[in-house]
Amino acid sequence: MEWLTIGAFAKASRLSPKALRLYDDLDLLRPARVDPDTGYRYYTPAQLERARLVAWLRRLGMPLARIREVCALGPAAAAGEIRAYWARVEAETAVRRDLAAFLVDQLTAAPGKDTTMLELRYHAHSDRGLVRPHNQDTAYAGARLLAVADGFGPAGAPASGAAVEALRFLDTEEVPAGNVLDLLADAVHGAAEAVRDLAGGAGENGTTLTALLWTGSRLALVHIGDCRAYLLRDGALFRITHDHTVVQSMVDEGRLTSEEALSHPQRALLFKALTTGAPDLRLQDTAPGDRYLLCSDGLSRVVPDDTVRDLLTAAPSPDTAVRHLVTAANTAGGPDNVSCVVADVVERTV
Structure with a gap:
């Protein structure tokens, strides 16, 4: 079996070694093998697909707990979860956009015009x-x-x-x-x-x-x-x-x-x-x-x-x-x- 060191796997997956160690601790992306003497982590090429999915989901801003749930699903169900997550992000962004517009109106309103x-x-x-x-x-x-x-x-x-x-x-x-x-x-x-x-x-x-x-x-x-x-x-x-x-x-x-x-x-x-x-x-x-x-x-x-x-x-x-x-x-x-x-x-x- 081909083994990849944590450095090589980090480069291939575009995840840092620090992130890989965190994902190991969180049971999100376990190494395929840990050396019993040195504790050094090794991965296989077959794990790259999951690692890249984790990296992409983090770039979306998805919380780690939800990423763990998505990674445990089949492709169709995972796609549905991602779609639902992004719909929520867009809704929250719309609320912040409305708040920004409200604040702009507040700050640019001419004082003293309304005598009601x-x-x-x-x-x-x-x-x-x-x-x-x-x-x-x-x-x-x-x-x-x-x-x-x-x-x-x-x-x-x-x-x-x-x-x-x-x-x-x-x-x-x-x-x-x-x-x-x-x-x-x-x-x-x-x-x-x-x-x-x-x-x-x-x-x-x-x-x-x-x-x-x-x-x-x-x-x-x-x-x-x-x-x-x-x-x-x-x-x-x-x-x-x-x-x-x-x-x-x-x-x-x-x-x-x-x-x-x-x-x-x-x-x-x-x-x-x-x-x-x-x-x-x-x-x-x-x-x-x-x-x-x-x-x-x-x-x-x-x-x-x-x-x-x-x-x-x-x-x-x-x-x-x-x-x-x-x-x-x-x-x-x-x-x-x-x-x-x-x-x-x-x-x-x-």
Whole structure:
């Protein structure tokens, strides 16, 4: 039998020796023979077809776990799986294309042209879920302030409550549009101090925070952690926050695909929380008919975005939307506390 060294096989298959060693460890592409004394790997020419298939699928961006499944199938079934995978990639690319177009519109819109008086209609609810013994989330909705916080640690519930309570004064004051981000940043600084005082230096206690502050025509967004904010506009759903998690940073660096991140064992591990990092702050233009959703990861981790979009689109009012979203999370197992705030931007009635 003809044997190929790992170097020769790597050259023939266009896979690096490092990749071949990884695929061996993952039981994706085993060498035909391993020298019992040196541990050196040898391959046969017959393995080149599978190796090239693995290389091509990785160039498509297919996760390793799915490649293993495809390689175990016959040609027709494998072709069907590849076709289905690529259809999903194209769908996700279309969503990102729509988001890019939305952001371009946001950044190039001429300010001050729309004098329509707007207001928010809103509803909030926080649910313990079906597994956790206690609810560590806090959700709040008012005429000017929308907020969701997800506490962690033994004092997680008081931490999330303290963070939201420290912002509630914003709901009772007229918000000047000119310095709204400075006002919100100062309020969040106060919220972080309140959580630090409550935790008493215990680093295991803390909270995430995502909030929107209404100015009468725009929304100011503050976000830190892995709660999320979404915008439903003209039937399309846009996520307007970025998760501050270790796994998301690995996706950003190209070390994981979005699909691999969904099942990663550390997908809930934060690298920023309210007392341990700087929040994201920005202004969000609004339009009549916009529907906003703030939610804890108890929703986003178990209910796909497509389902969230459908439920938000179908619900006639914010309270109905919140109720259906919480029910969907619990129907999916309710493994975590789930909190939702839904707010509609509507024309003010005189």
